Amino acid sequence: MASTPVAVDRAEKFEKVVSILDRHHRRPSGLIPILQAIQHEYQYLPEEVLTYVATSLDVPPARVFGVATFYAHFALEPKGKHVIRICDGTACHVKQSLPVLNALHEKLGTSEKCKTTPDMMFTVETVACLGACGLAPVIVIDEQVYGQITPERALALVDEIKGYEALQGVASVETAEQPSAEVAHG
């Protein structure tokens, strides 16, 4: 029987979850590393996966959801392709990190409540402290740290990514393949 692409997707999804669960010996004590591995795979924690994890570990779903919602690192909603994290630790705060955040929110049309752009391209979020206080204020875009940032520089970085993505769009229409060029970081 030919299965629909969606069903294949789902089967693949759970296959990966099963291998993660096996790697952690299906012990409830390993719940946090298990969720971290799942999030690493999918960028967020899909609801049906959480229920599946609860059943597999033989714990109530409430416990899995309880842990998933307690820790700031777990996201229950998908994030954009590019995640911009603005550090709002003390050092960054006194060196004016908020204007950077506001400028990004304004440019991308995001807000504290709605962190991801509708086209799923960008997610803008704050973090308590990245431990790079000597470079305050700091932002991190897709794991790349940028120090002593100003609202202008942050916006320029977003434009750079947007430009790169536009090029990618054109290229993928032409060749139907993802070129491996990287965004030039300055």
Added chain:
Amino acid sequence: MASTEPISVSPQTGTGISTHAQVRRVILCAGTGCMANGAMKVFEQFKKEIASAGLHVILELRAEATSDEVRLSKSGCQGFCQMGPLVSVVPDGILYTKVRGEDVAEIVEQTLAGGQVVERLLYKDPTTRKSCRGLEDNPFYARQNRLVLNECGFLDPEDIHEYMLHGGYQAARKAFVEMSPEEICKKISESGLRGRGGGGFPTGRKWDAARVQNSAKKYVICNGDEGDPGAFMNRSVMEGNPHSVIEGLMIAARAIGANETLVYVRAEYPLAVERMRRAVKDAEREGILGKDVFGTGFPVKCEVMEGAGAFVCGEETAMIASIEGLRGMPMPKPPFPAQSGLWGKPTIINNVETLAHVSRILNVGAEKFRSVGTPESPGTKTFALTGHVANTGLVEVPFGTTLREIVYNIGGGVTDDGGKISKAGFRAVQIGGPSGGCLTQDHLDLPLSYDSLRSVGAMVGSGGLVVMNERTCMVGIARFFMEFTQRESCGKCVLCREGTRQLLALLDDVIEGRADEGTMDLLEKLGHAVQVGSLCGLGKTAPNPVLSTLRYFRKEYEEHIFEKLCRTGRCKALLKPEIVELKCKGCGLCIKACPTGAITGEKKQPHHINPELCIKCGACGTACKLHAIEGV
């Protein structure tokens, strides 16, 4: 390329061949700060340029070295983050700052080949305008007492052999082969070492309490969940000298009779996680960690676990819950973890910096350790100096050092918003993160120690030290911390969960002009209630930033409440933009800039702002070339 074998070091004796000392070495700082500024590009450039200058590059410790070889290595965080990427050349003793890829050719040609100093890349002291060649004449380094941090800036954190060549794992060997658990605890107690994570509990006493427990299974946990915003000393040690942490863990394990250890690292520190994991693997490969430590038959295992982003997990019992796969909520003490901790077994939890001190104490002796610091707080403490100060970075000083020494002599003085030195700009120092307090000009000569800080309503905490200039609103700072603790409260204790929320709402009232004469009183009463009504350190200390600012900056609160005035102009709701008629030439620039159409006026006539329509965005103030708009 030289092709000799890497030096082999015997884990049993720790000795190796050490002819490497004569080789010239280029050390690149590869801490998070310097990496963000492009240190890896500089590293690659060095590899290329050294080779093309006809010199040999060696990337690993080698037994034999010749004079035309240059060893290129990465180090952990050297602490001078703002000036990165940092490049040191030894034994010449030169420190280059803000090195870019394009500077590398000049360094290779002038310094490595020619033995000359590249003057323009040296650090310039902002107060004396003098160039500093190396660490000795650089006030940021020369005035510190770097015991824990020293090796961070020198050793290659990814090379266990180098750590061993510098005496690494000797203390652990001594602890396992020559000392009894009792002797180790006694030695640590004699040294007076106190927990560097904030509380300042005597480490030896903690260990002893776990040692006397009769249990076949015990655990040692290293607390690397450095959640305090504005502190990054643990990150630096884990990234820069991970083996010192493992050695401390091993000694602790021996002291209490544990054979399982665990390092709990904050997930925001990916590089620290990676380096700790690699260090554990290397130590296992060398037979240091494993089933038979130093031939004693005693097994020690070490695991690295990543946190998941909860500040409260820095609290011992919450961390244990998190390791067990639960929500990180604290439990009442007693029983203390030393009696019943992880999986109900005796457990000790020590901070990264505490553990990094341990091997040194066994190596140099308790007396030598006590020779710096104060009698009650012996040894050194690392502070993360950040904010409005010329030299930001990690500063390790003996306890008893004054704030003035740190801020003005090591830190180079207070800066204005543009980064220029401002002589009269000092407003406050926030010490100890969200659990700490704000200190004023009057405290600049206070010798820093656990007890002196507690007496003025602050705390050493993990050692975050944020300098603030006169453009910082202290009510805003109190609100900033309150928002943080309110968000991070785990919700278990009602007074912490609801109290912090109400404190935040009251501070919002002050900042947005709704507060009245009863607000300050209410803030104080509620603050004290939260302190006594919370179970763990987070709640007990959460009101500290509010209470300490109320105590030392009361006048600012009064200005906000009674005069509806914020002297720094940072509280937007209290701004009253006004056009000074005498200065306004009626050019109309502000009318164009105003997004709400709140400004009106005839050409060449003074304009006016309609306060009903004004949203206090400040656009008019930026647009006006004559500085005619006040209060924005």
